[in-house]
Amino acid sequence: MERLGLVGLPNAGKTSLFNALTGARAPVAPHPYTTTETSLGVASVPDERLGRLAEMSRSRKVVPAGVQVVDIAGLAAGASQGEGLGNRFLAGIREVDALCLVLRAFEDPEVPGESDPVAALEALELELVLADLASVEGQLERRRKQARADKSLQREVAALEEVHEALAAGTPLYRAALDPEGADARRGLFLLTAKPVLAVVNVTEGDPEGAARAEKAVGEALGGAGEVLAVAARLEAEAAELEEAERAELLEGLGLGAGALARVSAAAYRLLGRRVFFTTGEKETRAWSFRAGASAPECAGVIHSDLQRGFIRAEVIPAEELLAIGSWQRAKAEGRVRLEGRDYQVADGDVLEIRFNV
Template sequence: MALQVGLVGLPNVGKSTLFNAVSQAGAEAANFPFCTIDPNVGVVAVPDERLTRLAELAASKKVVPTAIEFVDIAGLVAGASKGEGLGNQFLAHIREVDAICNVVRCFDDDDIVHVSGSVDPARDVEIITTELVLADLATVEKRLDRANRTARTGDKDAIRERDVIEALRDHLGDGRVARTFPGELPPAVARELSLLTAKPVLYAANVAEDDLGQGGEARGNPYVEVVRKLAEEEGAEVVVISAQVESELAELAGDERQEYLDDLGLDRSGLERLIDRAYQLLGLLTYFTAGPQEARAWTVPSGSTAPRAAREIHTDFERGFIKAEVIAYDDYDRLGSEAAARDAGRLRIEGKEYVVADGDVIHFRFNV
């Protein structure tokens, strides 16, 4: 499955700089709003040391990591839901993503103009959230008009649908996001609405290099603490990241890259932490296939059965599923090969009800 995360934020918060760093796709980064009018999509390989190890053990000719797509959406401003700054175009792009990453400026720099004149994470988050809520409210009100007409027929299902959409309208009207709506929309209606504030959100607190600190958590940065508090209140995730550091890391490889991380007191890059949090946020896991021709990582929702996981390779694998031969990654790593795992009794035969675990190495048997 293609995981897509939309990067949103006010102009000049470091969003496009971050995008350039993680994707090396070359989106323009300039010191003025709306420098990125069309969404830019960067496909980034998901780092996973387990895949590298499996390829080594299986002597695979080819290694194919799973990937995540970052969509750089031009900076929003107050009034975006009403079209300010071409906001409606940008909001439409957000509807297509699986999750939203709100990049929040948490550094001072007199040379980089803030669109609101000062650095204030709480205000910035409120502006973005308000614009998304207002856009959703307009969508729901339009859908409610149709629901009201249908409910006049007296059909009980239509009346229930009208009532829940009306309750959602009131919820959004109070400035609250759709994620916290206590009611339950019919699945077809939820898909039709595709509400922006129903999408999972994580915050990327963009700090200066000097503020990262050991471990990259920027403890003591008052701006970051504000973002953490806001995220805690709504049950969201926070990743501290320095777009500038990520830009420099993107130009390094191998030992140079690791030395730079060591000098900063980091065990992993901000991008890797961001990807991890995105996977957690969306409830995703990775399984592997490995053999002489190819070692490959696959992404599926947590709780996926073996046939559902097989679908990621090809729909025929799901349709004609017979069984799955499964080895836990730790067993494969420890024993050194599929044959050794089989001999040690660590290769399991699983059926249609098997729920795939993160790190499973699977060979599917199917017939169509």
């Protein structure tokens, strides 16, 4: 399961967002470094197709897809030189697959810290860029020396030089216009700012106009490099502790719709390049997570390794088509369920039954 890392300055609301997404009850306090260790949790990804399929099949159990969320220790100015919890902070980021930048835009006299989300974004980006720059400078010098004897390394040196130029200018790689031909060389550098990003602006509850302004300002500062969502994290965390029906009623009453869980989880799923397929029956309806572009045997392996090893065929129908027909048996009788082989690339929303033999 891919990991989404929550990254932010002290008192930005990372842990509140973590609790809202995962249903955890990690401690939150109005002082820096409440979070000093990495916390892990799983956020369910809401999908209305799942519930409808379960109702159609009269399933006894419903299992949504999930994304792993990592609450990383807060960053301080100078983290790239080891200030605050710098080394721990940077190590936590290296272990995740995508970044969720949590930016404070709420005012609270009891919680110290600035409430300018654009300034917070700049501070986070600066520390990430400085950490990457230090890493690239060391690697670049070594590769230049090696390339004098091994001309095959010249392309890698060129990619490093391009990355170094962007970082030296203060530009994180997720907003740098880099040559696509250097993508393979850059992938091996494991740089922090090469990870895809999502920005969550933690806003004051009950101020939709202020939230819209903050969201727009951060979006302009990111320059289209990542999706931006405004969330009242503290309210969402409190709502997460309620029973599902009470939570839905509270969020609906406040005009928040499905709340942060649905919006941030879905955005993280897109960011990580994940998709879902479904299996459905009386026993269980489940959403299974898979990498976009995966083949039918690979998706069978998500269910169980034996299914991939003994894969013969996949019976496939899109969820919406199946729901319109009303049952799997009727869909098969009407010839609407397709048989697909090993080369079939599973699409988001496919309902599968795997034929296998081991």
